[in-house]
Amino acid sequence: MGFLSSYDGTEIVDVSDLVGADAGTWTVTVKKSLTNKDYLLAKQYLSRVISGKSVPDIAGHQRELVVAAVVDWNLTDASDNPLPVFPVDAKRKSIERLPEQVFTRIYRHVNDANSDRTEDEDATFPQRADAVNDEGNDLGSAGIEALLAQESPLGETGA
Numbered sequence: 001m002g003f004l005s006s007y008d009g010t011e012i013v014d015v016s017d018l019v020g021a022d023a024g025t026w027t028v029t030v031k032k033s034l035t036n037k038d039y040l041l042a043k044q045y046l047s048r049v050i051s052g053k054s055v056p057d058i059a060g061h062q063r064e065l066v067v068a069a070v071v072d073w074n075l076t077d078a079s080d081n082p083l084p085v086f087p088v089d090a091k092r093k094s095i096e097r098l099p100e101q102v103f104t105r106i107y108r109h110v111n112d113a114n115s116d117r118t119e120d121e122d123a124t125f126p127q128r129a130d131a132v133n134d135e136g137n138d139l140g141s142a143g144i145e146a147l148l149a150q151e152s153p154l155g156e157t158g159a
Helices: 036-047 058-069 088-097 100-113 119-124 144-149
Strands: 010-014 027-031 070-073
Touching: 010 100, 027 058, 027 100, 036 058, 058 070, 058 088, 058 100
Parallel strands: none
Antiparallel strands: 010 027, 027 070
């Protein structure tokens, strides 16, 4: 099993309870993990410049993360026609039509799933003691020796 295969797969987000008790089962299938490319596309919304001023579009950023994450669903419009998920522009329009509480449920799941390392990730990729800063944040281990050897603003080296 290769490294990236640890991040493959999908998860189900159940939104049935947001519709009502007798409304049936409504689910959204999302990627287990988003890629760096997914985040780069979404981050474009955080650095918009309008009339010379930086104006972050937080809602656009969140929407693009959901667009990147959603791979399938059984959601339908008021006439019971499936909301399209392909091509991506149709999926984006479908997501824009979702009730806010449904969108928020999906976004929170995606955001939570892509935030911190899981117990499985910790077991698969153990954290090096010297790859953690004073707040306990994982700095990763790639190039940590170079980082530790750098001179601090106080003229001290980290090593």
